[in-house]
Amino acid sequence: MSYKNSLRQVVLPLVLAAVLAGGVFIGKTFSSPGDVSPGSRLFIYPQTNKIDAVLRLIEEQYVDTVDKVELTESLIPEILKNLDPHTVYIPAEDVKEANQELEGNFGGIGVQFSIQNDTVMVISVVPGGPSEKVGIIPGDRIIAVNDSVIAGKGIDSDEVVGMLRGELGTKVKVGILRRDRKGLLDFEITRGSIPVTSVEVGYMITDSIGYVKVSRFARNTYQEFLTALARLKAYNCQNLIVDLRGNSGGYLDIAISMINEFLPKGSLIVYTEGKASPRQDVYANGLGSCKDMRLTVLIDEFSASASEIFAGAIQDNDRGLIVGRRSFGKGLVQQPFSLPDGSSIRLTVARYYTPSGRGIQKPYTNGVEDYHRDIIARFQHGEFFERDSIEFDTSLEFYTVNGRKVFGGGGVMPDVFVPRDTSGFSDYYFKIRDRALMYQFALKYSDDNRIQLQRFETVEALEHHLDKENVLARLIKYAADNGIKYDEKGFRQSKNLMGTELKAYIARNILDNMGFYPIIAQVDEILKVAVSEIQAGNDVLVFDGKNK
Missing domain, CATH: 3.90.226.10 (2-enoyl-CoA Hydratase; Chain A, domain 1)
Structure with missing residues (x-):
């Protein structure tokens, strides 16, 4: 909802209440005589407009030059945080991004990506989206954006998002490195409306x-x-x-x-x-x-x-x-x-x-x-x-x-x-997880075997194949190669949890969430209890109003 009130009209009542409640009094000075320059006159601003008075006093009399706008921007959040934890101030440059997730779409190229070995790799492509229309596929590496090389530059995810997102209908050029293809493939993509799935x-x-x-x-x-x-x-x-x-x-x-x-x-x-x-x-x-x-x-x-x-x-x-x-x-x-x-x-x-x-x-x-x-x-x-x-x-x-x-x-x-449920947790598991080695290995395995894995149309068939491939043993070797020494006791304790999570991550790379959730459900205690309650008919007790 938008109002035409001035900044002063909207914020000032809140400011005044906060100031009065906090016992801050302007109009009096507690300075010693030596703090006031000789011959200066103390001007008392009207107490009915204290925040403006303080800002004006600082702007006119403070020893150094200050940016009044910047000072105001920092002041508002300080006032609001004294109200409750969920009242917040959103600067103008952040409003669009703050609303984007809830509004349900944004302007972009329609890919999900991950940064691996300092390179942006496409994990999945939005069906019917701008990237799919020009021929970008999962596994492609984005090496350059608008003629600027980004691979090997230490770029983070937020920076990549900032480059790829933009106004609907605008264009962005990407240089793609594709497995088994020499040189870069150049694509010009027209940004479209990308749904934010909830x-x-x-x-x-x-x-x-x-x-x-x-x-x-x-x-x-x-x-x-x-x-x-x-x-x-x-x-x-x-x-x-x-x-x-x-x-x-x-x-x-x-x-x-x-x-x-x-x-x-x-x-x-x-x-x-x-x-x-x-x-x-x-x-x-x-x-x-x-x-x-x-x-x-x-x-x-x-x-x-x-x-x-x-x-x-x-x-x-x-x-x-x-x-x-x-x-x-x-x-x-x-x-x-x-x-x-x-x-x-x-x-x-x-x-x-x-x-x-x-x-x-x-x-x-x-x-x-x-x-x-x-x-x-x-x-x-x-x-x-x-x-x-x-x-x-x-x-x-x-x-x-x-x-x-x-x-x-x-x-x-x-x-x-x-x-x-912490029964599957061990120090060995946390060492692998905290360094994101499970996720990285799942990404690497999916990319190395993408053509073969894409043959499986159901999560059951894919999971059966992964079990035969013993991907967990490959993860253990990958972790050792990356400095995580094998721990027999920790492995036995966490074997089921690690194996299930690994298969779920791989399945997500191939079948998206329809691959991830059915597998991760095997170690989801809350979900398993819910299913048991339903099968036992206990959910009907609540529906009938009987106290459990």
């Missing part, structure tokens, strides 16, 4: 259980979600798992549209309320296409905001089973306000509440740094491993529509708690 995968885990992974709630997420649901229904999906782990949120209206697919008419989805935002209740309209489909939702400590709205609405309406670990705890609603210079403030204007009345925002009274360290504190306290380590505020008890007790005060607590 529904990463949808597939059938069993003959009756479908799985959908949603990574964010972006502008196109609802349509992507409906497409995935339609595909799963065609395979007779009767039980749906919606995976919101690691999903930090996004657009509230998109989450509401998705929740609406599962709830009967008149069910409360969420309500919001703030000082300047009267309470607004949002109800299901009864037109959802999955009102009778059994539902399980996966969450973890990195599920936040719109993800918590989704999980809270399903839980409070006793509509499905929530499996995983306690969510992040973000219950604040931000609204963007555009400033005259093109910058923006995402200002917290309301809190949201789940249907039972839970406010799930965790406390932030100890400051932003402490707020963001809460995840570490949870880990150290043992919350990731023991449900009983979580201390509930009994003064914040609420009840679902069928009388099950739930708690507010910080995040959504799942119906079925799944502790973090």
Whole structure:
């Protein structure tokens, strides 16, 4: 939403409140006599406009020349951080990039790449995108961009993205090195609209259980979600798992549209309320296409905001089973306000509440740094491993529509708690993972064997081939060649985890996420517990309103 207010009109009330609350008084001076030059007069600016007065005083009287614009840019974030952890200032030059991920598309050439051995390698090409149209294929190395050599220059991913992205319809030249071809291949690519996919995968885990992974709630997420649901229904999906782990949120209206697919008419989805935002209740309209489909939702400590709205609405309406670990705890609603210079403030204007009345925002009274360290504190306290380590505020008890007790005060607590599984972790595993050797080897193996691997059209066939090839043994040798000494004990402890992750990375390079997720599911404890609960019929207990 854009307003024509001046910078002063938008920011000044916030500034004034912060200044008054902090006890900063301008109009008095605590300088000793020696701090004031002889003969100078102390000018007291009007106290009704203190921030402008301070800036003007600095600009006119400060010992050195200062950039008032730069000073203002640094001042605004300092003011806003005293409000709450999610009110933020976005400079004009960063607004477009900040909105890009949620808006659902950007101008680019349509490739996914990785930097290996100081060279940009194309991992996959967006079907029908600008790069595919000119003939770029997975495995190609991007050596030059617009006649500037980038290979061997120590360039990072952000710099590459900056070169390849641009306005729609503009052109970029790339020099490509292709296996078994001499010299560079030159391509001129017209940048097109590249979709930012937020529904990463949808597939059938069993003959009756479908799985959908949603990574964010972006502008196109609802349509992507409906497409995935339609595909799963065609395979007779009767039980749906919606995976919101690691999903930090996004657009509230998109989450509401998705929740609406599962709830009967008149069910409360969420309500919001703030000082300047009267309470607004949002109800299901009864037109959802999955009102009778059994539902399980996966969450973890990195599920936040719109993800918590989704999980809270399903839980409070006793509509499905929530499996995983306690969510992040973000219950604040931000609204963007555009400033005259093109910058923006995402200002917290309301809190949201789940249907039972839970406010799930965790406390932030100890400051932003402490707020963001809460995840570490949870880990150290043992919350990731023991449900009983979580201390509930009994003064914040609420009840679902069928009388099950739930708690507010910080995040959504799942119906079925799944502790973090560390049984496959070893120092040997971490040494390989921390140096990204598993990922690098998967990339190298995929590239060296791409023609052969592309023959496999299903993940089952590809995985069977990788098992016969004993790719894990090759990884161990690759790690040794790169300075990680073989550890027999560590290998035995982590063998299953490393072998599964390696096959999943290779499969992603060949079959994209439809290759990765079905394989990684084999070591995904939360997902395995969810499937077990569904097969045991325990998800129906929640749907029927019985307390587990």
